[in-house]
Amino acid sequence: YCVFDKEEGPIVCCSDPPGAVGSQFKPLGRYLLPESFVKGRVVSVVLDDNVVLGAPVYIEDTMYDRNCFQFNICAVISSHIDVEPYRDLAQHLASAFHSLEVEIKLLSNFANIGLIQGLLVDLRRQLSESGQCFVRVDSSHCIAFRVAHRSRVLPPEPAPSEVPVPLADLQAALADHGELSAEFPFDPDLTISRVAR
Numbered sequence: 001y002c003v004f005d006k007e008e009g010p011i012v013c014c015s016d017p018p019g020a021v022g023s024q025f026k027p028l029g030r031y032l033l034p035e036s037f038v039k040g041r042v043v044s045v046v047l048d049d050n051v052v053l054g055a056p057v058y059i060e061d062t063m064y065d066r067n068c069f070q071f072n073i074c075a076v077i078s079s080h081i082d083v084e085p086y087r088d089l090a091q092h093l094a095s096a097f098h099s100l101e102v103e104i105k106l107l108s109n110f111a112n113i114g115l116i117q118g119l120l121v122d123l124r125r126q127l128s129e130s131g132q133c134f135v136r137v138d139s140s141h142c143i144a145f146r147v148a149h150r151s152r153v154l155p156p157e158p159a160p161s162e163v164p165v166p167l168a169d170l171q172a173a174l175a176d177h178g179e180l181s182a183e184f185p186f187d188p189d190l191t192i193s194r195v196a197r
Contacts (some may be wrong), residue, residue, distance in 0.1 A: 001116055003107065004033050004070035014113050016120040028052065032072050042087045043072075051079045053086050055094035069108050075095050085147055089127070092145040100141060113181060119143070
């Protein structure tokens with residue numbers, strides 16, 4: 001969890017495991033908490049053999065210093081795996097923590113760092129185990145979502161036994177002026193006509 005501090009700039013408030021990014025974060029801060037035009041978009045930075053991925057959140061309100069609260073909940077993942085499903089994870093985390101900040105000021109109250117650390121531990125454990133999470137924040141707030149791991153690989157070619165075969169001779173049925181005869185009790189769609197030809 002990183003936040004823009006009014007005096008130090010971008011800082012890591014807490015992480016799971018502790019020190020996940022460590023001293024390497026300082027130069028990355030301006031990329032993970034860039035200008036406000038990036039809000040709502042996923043930002044990723046390659047760091048050694050890992051990718052740091054997050055969606056910066058900007059909440060404008062006069063109650064904050066500088067009239068804006070900027071934070072990013074990041075995921076650190078291996079650069080050797082497909083990062084596409086984790087882009088959805090970054091969006092889910094940004095949305096969930098944005099709601100928690102607007103409703104209960106969870107992130108801007110630095111007395112909650114221990115609670116946030118515990119939430120990050122539970123989130124990482126549950127997402128690693130099952131790709132979904134349900135983490136209770138308090139008696140009326142929770143973080144719950146599922147990350148869909150969509151495969152970008154085409155399925156294998158179907159076997160001939162898996163392809164539907166017409167039970168009637170469609171070419172014979174189309175022999176009368178190219179229209180299906182009365183033996184079909186329904187209006188054929190274009191697909192049936194194309195298959196018959």
